[in-house]
Amino acid sequence: MGISLDGLASGLDTTALISSVMQVEAIPQTLLKYKSQDLQSMVSALQGLNSKVAALATQATAAAKPGALDLNTATTSSDKVTATTTAAAKAGSIDFQVTKLAQTQVAVTPKVNAVTGWPYTTMTINSGGKDYTIQPLPSNLDDVVTKVNAAGAGVVATKVDVGGGDFRIQFTATKSGAAGAFTISDPGTTFTDVKTAQDAELVLWPTSPTAQTTIKSSTNVFADVLPGVTLTAKEVTAAPVTLTVARDDAAITKLASDLVSGANGIFSLVASKTAVTSTTNTSGTSTTAGIFASDSAVRSVNQSILSAASLPVGTPPRSPSEIGISITKTGAMEFDATKFGAALAADPAGTAAKVQEIAGRIATAATAASDKYDGTLTQKITGQQSEVRDLATRISDWDTRLASRKATLQRTYSGLEVALSNMKAQQSWLTAQLGGLSSGSTSA
Incomplete structure (x- = not known):
């Protein structure tokens, strides 16, 4: 940090003077910053619009596919x-x-006492045409359950407490229906089928x-x-x-209604960011234009989608209003579900064809605007993002230039303060010398 010499010799606030000079010097950079902020706001607004247009393109493309309205x-x-x-x-x-x-087969063992335990040593499960032999440890019901479940025999074993210290082991097929059927054999015991396998x-x-x-x-x-x-x-x-x-008339009507709503979402967003607003205060009335107000690309996209949704359809060409799709005085679309339902009932194929024709035109217009490679809005966004980056470089260059200018001013003012301080010191010395000469002459 440099040494501050404010007012040591001149009595001036050199820091404030330098700050004032730097504010003037920084005006070009400030203008670049304002421009960058405006561009970034525009980029953000365009990205929001482009997302909506891309979503509409996807929606309309799906609606235009053959059979999309065969609901x-x-x-x-x-x-x-x-x-x-x-x-x-x-x-x-x-x-x-x-x-x-369908039924899932379930079989159970006879009652087994918890004290005496499992009295058998070998069990064979036939499932899917394959035998699985299980040899549990004697007198251990839990081991029986564990080994059956680990055998991969298509059967799940569960120990069930039936009271009085007795248990049964339940065997349940892992597949329902006849495909899960199984048999169990064990010397000395009989298993009971609670439910048979059935398709x-x-x-x-x-x-x-x-x-x-x-x-x-x-x-x-x-x-x-x-x-x-x-x-x-x-x-x-x-x-x-x-x-x-x-x-499914309800689903077909919803598809047509959603298509109109998707287009209206674009028109509404553009209108809100194009409108001119007035503000009145003590200083008077001021007007502010929306961020899209003077953007010809946005106007073109809006108009192309509006035309796609409202131009005549069918052969011979007829107004979409005949199937309940119309344009309002405000430039938005309107969907009349009752009128659409009547048209669908009278001519299902013809009405569906008209909706798909509108969807196809909207898909073409929306894709032309939002395509991730060469869409109108995409290219505009890319161009303005490039300009924002260029401005950022220029603003950064100005930081370096202004820092150098400030350092020069600080050195200059510091040098002036030192020079003035030296002059004052010389003045004091000369005054003292002259005072000494005058005093000597009086004594003589």
């Missing part, structure tokens, strides 16, 4: 069976009856003796009974059940 839902006429669908489901119906539910059975066309067909499942779940439809049986059904697969 169906499945129902059954009984609460004892549930149905779920995948995108492969098609409209249709079929009758069936659940005649059996679930579902009979198709149960009222037709010549057509009825039985299908089985080890898990109570029957996949692809109809294409893309899975049935899960919860109980045996005494009467036939009807499975019905029909167009």
Whole structure:
């Protein structure tokens, strides 16, 4: 740290003087800092917009894919069976009856006294066509359980306290249905099956003796009974059940509504960051334009998405408003679910085709703006980030330049203070000398 010589000879506050000079000298750097802050704010705003546009591009691309609106839902006429669908489901119906539910085999040993323990030495489990021989230590129930569970025989053993100091060992298949069936043999004892291994059975066309067909499942779940439809049986059904697969109007309406909402999210964000706001205080009224107010690239992206969503669709071209998709006076989109539902009921294929045409156009416009390599917004962000880095380098250069200028001023003012101090010292010496001469002349 340098020595401060403020006012030692001149009485001036040289530190304050230097600070004032440096503030003037730093004006170019301050302007660069303001510019950098503005650019960083713009980059942040553009990144937020680009994220929304990219999300819309993904959403619209998915909606535009062939079959994206081929949405169906499945129902059954009984609460004892549930149905779920995948995108492969098609409209249709079929009758069936659940005649059996899947069971997991369970077997138990006779009672075994805790004091006398396990009275046998060898046990054989046959599972999946393979024998597994287990030789536990005599009189040790826990060892029986441990060795069965370690054998990998497709059976889990559990010691069960049945009271009075007695226990049974329960054996449970690790697989449900017939695939998990097992047998256990042990010299001198008999094992009791509590539950037998059993597949679930579902009979198709149960009222037709010549057509009825039985299908089985080890898990109570029957996949692809109809294409893309899975049935899960919860109980045996005494009467036939009807499975019905029909167009899912609610899901199709939601997809169209979500597409409009996604586009509106872009329009709303751009509008909020383009609006001019007025502020009134004691000094008067001032106006501030939104960060996107003068940005032609943002306006272009906004307009391209708006056009994609609102231009005529179909052959011959018709307004999207006919299917409930319209543009408002404020430049936003509006979705009329009632009108869309009526159009879907009257012309399902045509309405779906129009939604997909709109989705395809939105996907093209949004992708052109947000593509991670050459999107309009992406390139603008990249360019401005480069400019921010350049400004950071220039600001850093100014730090070096200003530090050098400040050091020069400090040396100059320090030198002036030293010079003035020396002059004052010489003045005092001369004054003293002159005083001595005057005093000598008077004495003579």
